[in-house]
Amino acid sequence: MSRPGSTGADAGLLLLGRTADNSKLWLAIAAVLAVSKGRFRRRAALRGLFATGLASAVANGPLKLAVRRQRPARGRLTAHLPLLPKPSTSSFPSGHTASGFAFAAGAAQEVPALAAPLLGVAGLVGYSRVRVGAHRLSDVATGAAVGAGAALLTRRLWPVAPHEPAHARTALEPAEVEPSPKGGGLVVVVNPSAGSSQRAARKLREELPEADVVELGEGDDLLAALKEAAGRGCAVGVAGGDGSVNAAAALAAESGKPLFVVPGGTLNHFAYALGLESIADAARAVREGRAVSVDRAMIDGHTFVNTASIGSYVDLVDARERLEDTIGKWSAVLVALGNVLRRSEPIELELDGQRRKVWMIFIGNCRYLPSGFAPSWRERLDDGQLDIRIIDGTRPWSRARLLLSVMTGRLARCGAYEQRYTRSMTVRSLSGRLRLARDGETFDGPEEFTIAKADEPLLVYVPAP
Numbered sequence: 046m047s048r049p050g051s052t053g054a055d056a057g058l059l060l061l062g063r064t065a066d067n068s069k070l071w072l073a074i075a076a077v078l079a080v081s082k083g084r085f086r087r088r089a090a091l092r093g094l095f096a097t098g099l100a101s102a103v104a105n106g107p108l109k110l111a112v113r114r115q116r117p118a119r120g121r122l123t124a125h126l127p128l129l130p131k132p133s134t135s136s137f138p139s140g141h142t143a144s145g146f147a148f149a150a151g152a153a154q155e156v157p158a159l160a161a162p163l164l165g166v167a168g169l170v171g172y173s174r175v176r177v178g179a180h181r182l183s184d185v186a187t188g189a190a191v192g193a194g195a196a197l198l199t200r201r202l203w204p205v206a207p208h209e210p211a212h213a214r215t216a217l218e219p220a221e222v223e224p225s226p227k228g229g230g231l232v233v234v235v236n237p238s239a240g241s242s243q244r245a246a247r248k249l250r251e252e253l254p255e256a257d258v259v260e261l262g263e264g265d266d267l268l269a270a271l272k273e274a275a276g277r278g279c280a281v282g283v284a285g286g287d288g289s290v291n292a293a294a295a296l297a298a299e300s301g302k303p304l305f306v307v308p309g310g311t312l313n314h315f316a317y318a319l320g321l322e323s324i325a326d327a328a329r330a331v332r333e334g335r336a337v338s339v340d341r342a343m344i345d346g347h348t349f350v351n352t353a354s355i356g357s358y359v360d361l362v363d364a365r366e367r368l369e370d371t372i373g374k375w376s377a378v379l380v381a382l383g384n385v386l387r388r389s390e391p392i393e394l395e396l397d398g399q400r401r402k403v404w405m406i407f408i409g410n411c412r413y414l415p416s417g418f419a420p421s422w423r424e425r426l427d428d429g430q431l432d433i434r435i436i437d438g439t440r441p442w443s444r445a446r447l448l449l450s451v452m453t454g455r456l457a458r459c460g461a462y463e464q465r466y467t468r469s470m471t472v473r474s475l476s477g478r479l480r481l482a483r484d485g486e487t488f489d490g491p492e493e494f495t496i497a498k499a500d501e502p503l504l505v506y507v508p509a510p
Contacts, residue, residue, distance in 0.1 A: 058173035065141050065170045071097050071148040074163070078152070084317060085208065089155035092199055093163075096151030097144045100195035104143035104188055109135040117181055139180045139188035142171035146192030154196065154205050167192070204415040206422045210320030211411075213337040213426040213507070224279055224305075226332045228253025231305060232278030234270045234293075235260045236285030245284045245309045245324060252328035256282075268292055275300045280506065284324075286310015287351055291484040294341065294503055295348035303336050303504035314351045315484075318423055319507045330506040338502035339426040342410040345494035349410060349483035350503070352420075353496065355472065356405035356436075357389045359482045366487075391438025393475040400475070404436040404461075408470075408496055416464060429498060433470060435463040469497035 064070045075090035114137040145167030153160035171185040180188075224231045233256055235246045246260045257278070261270055267289060275281045275296050283293035284307035297304040307327040308316035319339075321327050344353040364384055372380065391402045409432030413420030420432070438461075472479075473493040481490040 055176060058169070058176050061169055062141065062173040062177060062179070065145060068097055068101065068144050068148075070166075070170070071144060074148070075152075083156075083322065084313070085155050085206075088206065089152035089159060092155050092196075092203065092205075093148040093152035095203065096147035096192070096196040096199050099198060100143040100147035100192045101140060103195065104138050104191050105134070105140045108138055108187075108191070109140075112137045114181075114184070117178055136180055137184045137187065138191055139171060139174050139184045141174050142167070142180075142185045142188030143192040143195070145170040146189045147195045148192075150193045150196030151199055154200065204421070207424075210507070211318045211423045211426045213319070213339045213505075224331050225255060228256030228328070228331055230279040231256040231282050231331065232274035232280075233258050233282035233284055233305065233307060234267065234274050235307075236267055236283065236289040236309065237261050237263055237265070242284070242309070245307065248324045249284065249307065249328070252324060253331060268296075271296050275302060278302070280305040283307065284309040287312060287314050287484045288486045290315050291348060291350060291486065294350050298341055298348060298499065298501065298503055303506055305331070305506050312485075318351075318426060319505060320510075321507065326508055327506075329508045334506055334508045336504045337426075337507050339505055340411055340429065341499040341501070341503045342408070342431060342497070343499055344408065344481060344483055344496045345490050347481075347483055347488070348499070349408075351410060351484050352413075353408040353410075353481065353483040354406060355394075355408075355479060355481060356392055356403060358405050358407070359480045359487050360389050362482055362485065362487050363480065392479070395471075395473040395475065396435075397471050401435070402438045404438045406436075406472075407434040408432070409434075412466065427502070429468065430466045431468060431470065431496065431498060433465045433467060435465075437461045437463065469495060471495050 061070075071093065075094050078086045078090035078093075113135045116136045146164070149160070149163035149167040152163055167189075171189060174180040175182055175185055231253065233249060233253075235242045235249070235258060237260070242260060246258050249256065249258050257274075259270060259274060261267060267285075271281060271283065271293055280303040281293045281297040281300065282305035283289050287310060289310065290304075290306055293306075294304055305327070306316050306319060306321055307324055308321050309324075313321075316322070316327075319337075321330065339350070342349050342353070364380075368380055389404070391404050393400070393402050394406075395401070396406075407420065409420060409423070411423045411426055411428050412430055412432045413423055415421065420434070471493070472495070478492055479490045480487055481494075482488075
């Protein structure tokens with residue numbers, strides 16, 4: 046093993062510092078986290094990169110311009126290393142260290158177990174910058190402080206989601222027929238368009254060997270399969286994303302049977318809110334869990350379990366769906382967002398009889414957190430409330446004010462933003478029929494409709510706490 050002062054150890058530190066150039070090291074770690082299992086690892090990757098971008102912008106921008114410090118002279122510690130070209134920018138602060146500590150501290154807020162290894166790597170990157178003579182210790186210490194501060198700032202712009210599932214009350218009346226611990230009596234439809242359907246079906250059969258797992262082929266009718274499964278199963282079971290769960294939830298409500306959810310989509314908002322992060326969690330809900338009562342909401346008579354919307358978001362979903370088969374889902378989201386921001390116009394409505402001009406209306410089934418931009422999670426699934434968020438389109442420069450408020454984390458205080466809670470709201474369009482969205486799926490709506498809480502709750506199987 047190389048001694049700390051040996052050429053081999055210093056060569057390793059030199060390589061580590063070069064790997065961290067332009068944040069390549071943190072991008073690679075983020076990619077590994079993004080493809081690993083668990084939504085919080087994906088959130089850790091995103092928050093880490095978000096913090097890295099903020100820290101790099103501050104450290105390599107205004108701070109270096111404000112404090113013009115020369116790079117350290119080549120001394121005894123670095124005399125044996127290859128002569129490296131010195132950067133022309135200010136030595137203060139260390140941008141490498143700022144980026145490293147920002148990524149580590151940002152990711153660790155989502156997954157605390159990452160704190161020790163990532164902060165250790167960030168510390169080694171900072172030490173390597175001193176060891177090779179690129180920075181002084183004070184440059185590195187300040188860079189670390191800048192990075193940690195940027196990571197904390199992300200909490201204001203994008204709050205950290207809790208790891209606990211949303212609260213839902215245990216059903217007062219149990220289901221008439223419960224599945225057996227091995228899944229007997231369950232019929233589960235696996236949607237082929239929601240992720241790896243073959244893997245999901247195989248895993249379900251391993252976890253619940255007595256369940257009837259129905260694999261759909263491309264082009265098969267999901268709704269017809271769910272109806273057939275609901276007629277012969279003790280619950281309406283579906284493996285898929287939020288759109289598939291939405292369809293199953295409507296049938297479960299009609300049939301009076303519980304809903305069995307297996308996360309199999311890209312985002313799985315409803316499953317995650319229930320504490321179902323994997324197929325194993327869903328199987329545990331059958332073996333050890335219980336049925337809980339959760340709220341169901343309706344828009345123009347159509348069920349939604351997460352969110353519905355009117356206005357610009359619907360345009361965004363439609364534009365994304367036109368592009369995603371060609372350029373991929375996430376690229377399509379970015380392109381669609383740019384097009385919608387440039388071209389969308391406010392729509393004129395009457396909301397409970399009050400005339401309004403709005404960019405967008407978000408409707409959450411139960412109260413969402415945080416307030417303002419990007420509502421992400423719910424603390425309860427049974428609060429009896431609709432979370433209504435309206436972006437007003439009448440104020441001067443409302444679009445520019447809205448974007449500025451989003452970027453500074455002050456949307457909740459923006460005059461163009463309004464939030465309220467209610468059990469129902471009547472909407473009438475003053476410019477013809479509207480396109481509506483529910484749980485990520487768009488459809489043609491009428492000129493006048495109601496958004497309301499359903500009278501009867503939905504029974505869903507969840508793991509025991």
